[in-house]
Amino acid sequence: IGGIISVLCLMAAAPLLAGAAYKFAPPEYFALTVFGLSMLASIGEESSIKSIMSGAFGVLLATVGIDLLTTVERFTFGMNELTEGIGFVPVMIGVFGIAELLAQAGQLGIVRERITLRAIQLPSKADYQKTWKAILRSSGIGTFIGILPAEGATIASMIGYNEAKRWSKTPEEFGKGSIEGIAGSEAANNSATGGAMVPTLALGIPGSPTAAVILAGLMVHGLRPGPTMFTEQSTFVFAIFWSMLLVNVLFFFVGLFGARIFARATLIPLTILWPMVFLFSIVGAYALDQSMIDVWIALIFGVIGYLMRRYGFSVVSLAIGLILGGMLEKRLGQSMVMLDEQWWLIATRPLSLFFLVLTVLALAGPFLLKKLKTLKS
Structure with a gap:
């Protein structure tokens, strides 16, 4: 339900936002991209500083290759394969795929308990009567959170759960399997997907980690x-719009009839599953441009991604920084040409100033909230 509501919002909001974006000049796009990067401060699992550092590393990676404005080679180390830059897909295969395999390899000794999934039961009429308000409320929350650049379903689901608990008549049941908590969290989680596609399609700014991968895929295919x-x-x-709407409807039937089958995937021995995943990762990295440099990039960033996770750095921030870094550099260069290299004039334009103020608030927000929690405690 949350996903369907968010797609309807996407169909209404994205064309309007795209129309408004025609009024954007390079300085406005530059300020908006900076704002998108600043939102990385809120998606780190452990530290806002580490999340921002990961994003900055991604921006640095985006500078590899030939500068389109000056035609100067940067960080290529004499390798012709790097003159076009580091590809999105090999990096993402590395930090999300191979890094996960390395992380899972450290859990071979963990003994897991096998459970049996006997039946799937649909919510009753009474359940819907109890949860419909939480579903609608969390769907709106998830859609709004998804629209914010660099935010995602995880944050939306947490806020949806907290709001469901705050409005519930029986908050003491939360944490014990409350259906209101599940409905609120999952409605927000599902609705964030449609919201995240609003800035992705309308502005080219990813609204979530998943949207960042979709954006990279579209760019790879020349879109x-x-x-x-x-x-x-x-x-x-509009084909994307209708396919997303159809997919959200099909998800219900896929989940209903396929849950028991999907659960059996967890029974595949890891000694078989992991080599298959690794093989497909390597083939995927090579198949893009039939280049071995992409395979090496995937392997190297697999190790980097594993180390980042181990020490609390966000690989999601790295991926978003890599995508937004190219946009940031391009818009800054265009702004410098447009403003006769007087970069401070960016802040004199109303829309640019608005996004820069939001950037300051986004960066200061996590630290201010931490201070407030400390004072309250």
């Missing part, structure tokens, strides 16, 4: 999300 996409490739855009 450039943004305002012009709604005029030049409107058929494709």
Whole structure:
């Protein structure tokens, strides 16, 4: 339900936002991209500073290759394969796929208890009567959180759960299997997907880690999300809208009839599963450009991603920083040309100033909240 509501919001909001984006010049896009990067401060699992550092590392990686404005080679170390930059796909295969295999390899000694899934039971009419308010409320929350650049379903589900608990008549049942808590959390989680696609399609700014992967995939195939996409490739855009709506409907039946089958995937021996996943990761990295450099990039970033997770750095921030880094550099260069290299004039434009103020608030927010919690305690 949350996913369907968010897709309907996407269909209504994305064209409007894309239309408004026609008024954006390079300085506005630059300030918006900076704001998107600043939101990384709120997605780190352990430390906002570490999350920002991961994003900065991603931006640094985006500078590898030939500068389109000056044609100067940067960080290529004499390797012709790096003149076009580091590809999104090999890096993401490394930090999300291979890094996860390395992390799971450290859990071979853990003994897991096998359980049996006997039946799937649909919620009753009484359950829906009890949860419909939480579902609608959390769907709105999830859609709004998803629209914010760099936010995602995890944050939306946490806020949805907390709000469901705050509005519930029986908050003491939360944490003990309360259906209101499940409904609130999952409605927000599902609705964040549609919301995240609003800035992704309308502005080319990923609204979540998943949207960042989708954005990278579109760019690999020569598609450039943004305002012009709604005029030049409107058929494709609305195909995305309707496919997302259809998928959310199909998810219900897939989950209903496939839960027991999917659960059996966990019974596949890890000695068989992991080599298969590793093989597909390597093939996927190579198949993109038939280049061995992409395979090495995937392997190297698999190790980097594993080390980042182990020491509390966000690989999601790295991925988003890599995608937004190229946009940031391009818009900054265009702004410098437009403003005759007087970069401070960016802050004199109303929309740019608005996004820069939001950036300051986004960066200061986590630290202020931590201070408030300390004072309260």
